[in-house]
Amino acid sequence: MATVQANRAEANGEQGPGTFLSFLRQMSKNRLGVLGALLVVLVFASAIFAPLIITHDPIRIMVGPRLAAPSLDFLLGTDQLGRDTFSRIIMGGRIPLLVAFASLGISLALGLVLGLVAGFGPRWLDNVLLLIFDTIRSFPSIIFALAVIGLLGPSVTSIIFVIATTSIPIYARVARTQTEALRNSEYIAAEQSMGAGTTRILAVHVLPNVIGPLIILVSMDVPAVIAVQAGLSFLGLGVRPPTPDWGAVLNDGYNYIKNTPWLAIAGGIPIILATLGFTFLGEALRDIFDPKLGKDL
Amino acid sequence: MRRDGTAPQMSSLSLLEVRGLDLYFGTPSGGVHALRNVSLEVPAAQIVGIVGESGSGKSTLAYTVMGLLPENAEVTAGAIFFEGRNLFNMPSSARRGIRGDRLSMIFQDPMTSLNPVRSIESQMIDIQHHDRLRSRREKRARAIAMLQRVGIPDPDSRIGDYPHQFSGGMRQRICIAMALLVEPALLIADEPTTALDATLEVQIIRLLKDLQEEIGCAVLFVSHHLGAVAELCDRVAVMYAGEVVEQGTVRDIFHNPAHPYTRALLECDPGRIRKRTRTLPTIPGDVPSLLGVDGGCIFRQRCPSAFDRCRQEKPVEYRIGPEHSARCHLLSEEQKVSA
Amino acid sequence: MSALLRVQDLCVRFRTMGPLKALATGTKHPFVDAVCGVSFEIRKGETLGLVGESGSGKSTVARAIMGLRPPVRGSIRFEGQELTGLTVAERKPYLRRMTMTFQDPIGSLSPRLTVRSLLSEPFRIHGLSNRDAGAETERLLRMVGLPTDFARRYPHQLSGGQARRVGVARALALNPDLIIADEPTAGLDVSVQGEVLNLFARLQDELGIAILIITHNLNVVRHITDRMAIMYLGRFVEIGPTEQIFDQPRHPYTQALLSANTEPDPDAVLNRIEIKGEVPSLMRRPSGCEFHTRCRYVQKICSSVFPETSVSPNDAKHSFKCHFPLEPETARSLQQRPPVPIGSRF
Numbered sequence A: 001m002a003t004v005q006a007n008r009a010e011a012n013g014e015q016g017p018g019t020f021l022s023f024l025r026q027m028s029k030n031r032l033g034v035l036g037a038l039l040v041v042l043v044f045a046s047a048i049f050a051p052l053i054i055t056h057d058p059i060r061i062m063v064g065p066r067l068a069a070p071s072l073d074f075l076l077g078t079d080q081l082g083r084d085t086f087s088r089i090i091m092g093g094r095i096p097l098l099v100a101f102a103s104l105g106i107s108l109a110l111g112l113v114l115g116l117v118a119g120f121g122p123r124w125l126d127n128v129l130l131l132i133f134d135t136i137r138s139f140p141s142i143i144f145a146l147a148v149i150g151l152l153g154p155s156v157t158s159i160i161f162v163i164a165t166t167s168i169p170i171y172a173r174v175a176r177t178q179t180e181a182l183r184n185s186e187y188i189a190a191e192q193s194m195g196a197g198t199t200r201i202l203a204v205h206v207l208p209n210v211i212g213p214l215i216i217l218v219s220m221d222v223p224a225v226i227a228v229q230a231g232l233s234f235l236g237l238g239v240r241p242p243t244p245d246w247g248a249v250l251n252d253g254y255n256y257i258k259n260t261p262w263l264a265i266a267g268g269i270p271i272i273l274a275t276l277g278f279t280f281l282g283e284a285l286r287d288i289f290d291p292k293l294g295k296d297l
Numbered sequence B: 001m002r003r004d005g006t007a008p009q010m011s012s013l014s015l016l017e018v019r020g021l022d023l024y025f026g027t028p029s030g031g032v033h034a035l036r037n038v039s040l041e042v043p044a045a046q047i048v049g050i051v052g053e054s055g056s057g058k059s060t061l062a063y064t065v066m067g068l069l070p071e072n073a074e075v076t077a078g079a080i081f082f083e084g085r086n087l088f089n090m091p092s093s094a095r096r097g098i099r100g101d102r103l104s105m106i107f108q109d110p111m112t113s114l115n116p117v118r119s120i121e122s123q124m125i126d127i128q129h130h131d132r133l134r135s136r137r138e139k140r141a142r143a144i145a146m147l148q149r150v151g152i153p154d155p156d157s158r159i160g161d162y163p164h165q166f167s168g169g170m171r172q173r174i175c176i177a178m179a180l181l182v183e184p185a186l187l188i189a190d191e192p193t194t195a196l197d198a199t200l201e202v203q204i205i206r207l208l209k210d211l212q213e214e215i216g217c218a219v220l221f222v223s224h225h226l227g228a229v230a231e232l233c234d235r236v237a238v239m240y241a242g243e244v245v246e247q248g249t250v251r252d253i254f255h256n257p258a259h260p261y262t263r264a265l266l267e268c269d270p271g272r273i274r275k276r277t278r279t280l281p282t283i284p285g286d287v288p289s290l291l292g293v294d295g296g297c298i299f300r301q302r303c304p305s306a307f308d309r310c311r312q313e314k315p316v317e318y319r320i321g322p323e324h325s326a327r328c329h330l331l332s333e334e335q336k337v338s339a
Numbered sequence C: 001m002s003a004l005l006r007v008q009d010l011c012v013r014f015r016t017m018g019p020l021k022a023l024a025t026g027t028k029h030p031f032v033d034a035v036c037g038v039s040f041e042i043r044k045g046e047t048l049g050l051v052g053e054s055g056s057g058k059s060t061v062a063r064a065i066m067g068l069r070p071p072v073r074g075s076i077r078f079e080g081q082e083l084t085g086l087t088v089a090e091r092k093p094y095l096r097r098m099t100m101t102f103q104d105p106i107g108s109l110s111p112r113l114t115v116r117s118l119l120s121e122p123f124r125i126h127g128l129s130n131r132d133a134g135a136e137t138e139r140l141l142r143m144v145g146l147p148t149d150f151a152r153r154y155p156h157q158l159s160g161g162q163a164r165r166v167g168v169a170r171a172l173a174l175n176p177d178l179i180i181a182d183e184p185t186a187g188l189d190v191s192v193q194g195e196v197l198n199l200f201a202r203l204q205d206e207l208g209i210a211i212l213i214i215t216h217n218l219n220v221v222r223h224i225t226d227r228m229a230i231m232y233l234g235r236f237v238e239i240g241p242t243e244q245i246f247d248q249p250r251h252p253y254t255q256a257l258l259s260a261n262t263e264p265d266p267d268a269v270l271n272r273i274e275i276k277g278e279v280p281s282l283m284r285r286p287s288g289c290e291f292h293t294r295c296r297y298v299q300k301i302c303s304s305v306f307p308e309t310s311v312s313p314n315d316a317k318h319s320f321k322c323h324f325p326l327e328p329e330t331a332r333s334l335q336q337r338p339p340v341p342i343g344s345r346f
């Protein structure tokens, strides 16, 4: 019974849910996870330190010949306007990452709050919120995206708005289900019996147990958002030229794919690396923190 | 008294014989040596109890016999003979054939063995799949008769119900009915009454005893409840931290315990103590970790009569009576004194 | 002596289906009365045992007292102050003086807090966080007999018995006058059960705390309670001094419950009184005396007339609800003999 649990936990080398050391130990055993973490660090570092890394001004036209092949001077060649592709790609990571983190950060925060309220509040409020979540989710997201961009114009803000609005219900539902399960657990009753208020219970005893799966969801959603953002740029619905952006580079390359394939390849590689990195990292986090979540998430 | 390093050689007719079983669970921090040199016999048509505190390896032993061990378990030594055949040398298809036909099992939580989305009827008919001679109709009739026998009121109409429509006690009765429907040679019951109230526990124990006599099967009854074991079993094995420290007939164990652990366990059962007392006896200390088990006696840290030898040497099994044996160095001392 | 806690005519009700479904299925009464007219009192420093089969409503009584579940009727007074109908904030000062430990030893501890944080929760909740948390933790751990380095552990790193001690330590943190312990020995091995019960006995002797112990295990009640109450289908069927009830139960249900005990002795003579069948569903509460469907002494009147509370002639503190209470002689003849002493080998 209980002793067995303790024994088993001890045998599994668990240190307690909070200890960072045990997390690192488990993480270091997961090879794909380590690879993912490295890729993510690489993508982040290159975006943050972009101004130090770039070899040419990414926006200036005709720093070199048009559509030049990769060379020592232009590591990944140049595009049709003679801009340095390498510099554009390094700088171009900033927007997808900004979009991903702003939109998912907003979704996480709002989804969490709404989920906690729905899961812990009165039944009627839960029902109302669920109805709203399901309405938003059932609305076709492409049409919604096109409508918003049509109204607000193509911009980073519109993309963030679209992504946040469509992912909040998903996160809120996950948070709500977790909260609801905890609501009837004995330790919550124990806290209530000591006189703890709802805010305290939610913040100290529910939130830390709910946030784990959500963080995992976020890290697994980052690649999808990057792909969506790149896709919108590719379709010309993203940021305006000449701002460097992975989707835009890919779009430029696509037009000249027959003669100068390296341009398209150079536009695709960072998207692939970032996507793989976040996916591996997300899966590793899931396996460590919540093996029960299963592979289907 | 005879000093005997190996398990006492009893009748060659034992239905189940576990010999020198060693089992490890692989875990990130090393091997958990969960069963060590475990030997046990279950003679046909007898009820053998396994008692011990939680974590002593009772369930692990039961699961090993059933062949239901988790993936991280590894048997490193020993053999299990069932009806004269070594279960470990058997192809897995043959082992599956034995399970649910000659061997069946009931669990602490009846829901683990009942399928929540299928009716009792279909589950009880399915469990008779080894039986090729009877028609579906006959199987259903047998199922109803069995439900009646275990005390489900109105089984004709209730057989179509689903597990959640029954109370906990009823579910355990249904599990017993299912396990005995196949007329197994050996029924393994892992803490079948632990989750039940005392009133239901005594009912289930009576039921098991009566059915065992009717069907004539043997039962391996795992429990940490001494009262239940005393009432139900013919023979008892006492387990502590992965070892069988003492075994014998139920009277040997309850009236004349030889191992200090058995004594301590019996003494601290609140059910024994009639007079009101403010200080109940306890066993001080904790169960040792099974991560690196050394050579000494496993109980020595908590043993009131431990001495030097207990730290240095693992006690062998000493014969005390015709069917009674225990692993304790005190028994060899006593032997010297009496010799 | 005045009562510390007085509960009168407590009724707690649960909904069995939503209002819409009830309307659709034509159910007039979509509720079950899990607790139904329960009255008792606990005096300062006294131990009361609450016994009954699972589902009889024991935990619901405790939860209603702690304000976790509002009653539909009845009064709960702590030192004369009515607690029903208070807001969470108004109730808070009383939750310092009565505390509760829950059934699941590990599951009732917040999983991501260390033992130290768990033990300082009561101080933080009641705004006493300026105390020296380290010293308090040590004091509490010592009080329940745990090593002080346990302060850094998480609940899942504790065994059942250790987690139970942490739960008790947390309940003791603010020096309460009353502890309600819901199944304090559930899920624990017999060796550990003794430890936990000894702890409660010691706390009571040293600190004079009143304790309400809820359990389905009669062996627990015998040693540490002064009085006990037996619950069946949400009602008290008998209440009185523990020793007297063990000696001379007056209600047939109590008698049957007392006899439904296994003996750790293969030769024990078990004068068991079998209770037929199982506890009826709360949704189909029997008429008259609710135990009549399973009672071996059932008479005609039992199925129609609800028995009033009667008081034992030789002890005013012993009362029961039965039309045909057991005579002391019948009850005593069922006494089991003491178990055979364990043979002495050493």
Ligand SMILES: Nc1ncnc2c1ncn2[C@@H]1O[C@H](COP(=O)(O)OP(=O)(O)O)[C@@H](O)[C@H]1O
Binding pocket: A001, A004, A005, A007, A008, A011, B025, B026, B027, B032, B034, B052, B053, B054, B055, B056, B057, B058, B059, B060, B061, B070, B072, B290
């Ligand atoms: N799958 C497993 N992995 C690792 N350790 C295990 C596993 N199953 C059981 N154990 C360990 O083996 C020992 C015996 O457990 P168990 O057989 O369940 O005991 P019992 O049934 O007597 O309570 C315990 O120390 C337990 O922690």
Ligand SMILES: Nc1ncnc2c1ncn2[C@@H]1O[C@H](COP(=O)(O)OP(=O)(O)O)[C@@H](O)[C@H]1O
Binding pocket: C014, C015, C034, C052, C053, C054, C055, C056, C057, C058, C059, C060, C061, C282
């Ligand atoms: N939250 C709830 N919702 C509906 N019914 C409940 C709830 N809690 C308890 N009950 C019902 O109330 C009755 C008494 O439960 P409980 O007080 O937990 O019993 P005990 O503690 O004596 O085992 C049971 O029939 C149970 O099904």
Ligand SMILES: [Mg+2]
Binding pocket: A001, B058, B059, B060, B191
């Ligand atoms: Mg077990």
Ligand SMILES: [Mg+2]
Binding pocket: C058, C059, C060, C103, C182, C183
């Ligand atoms: Mg309860």
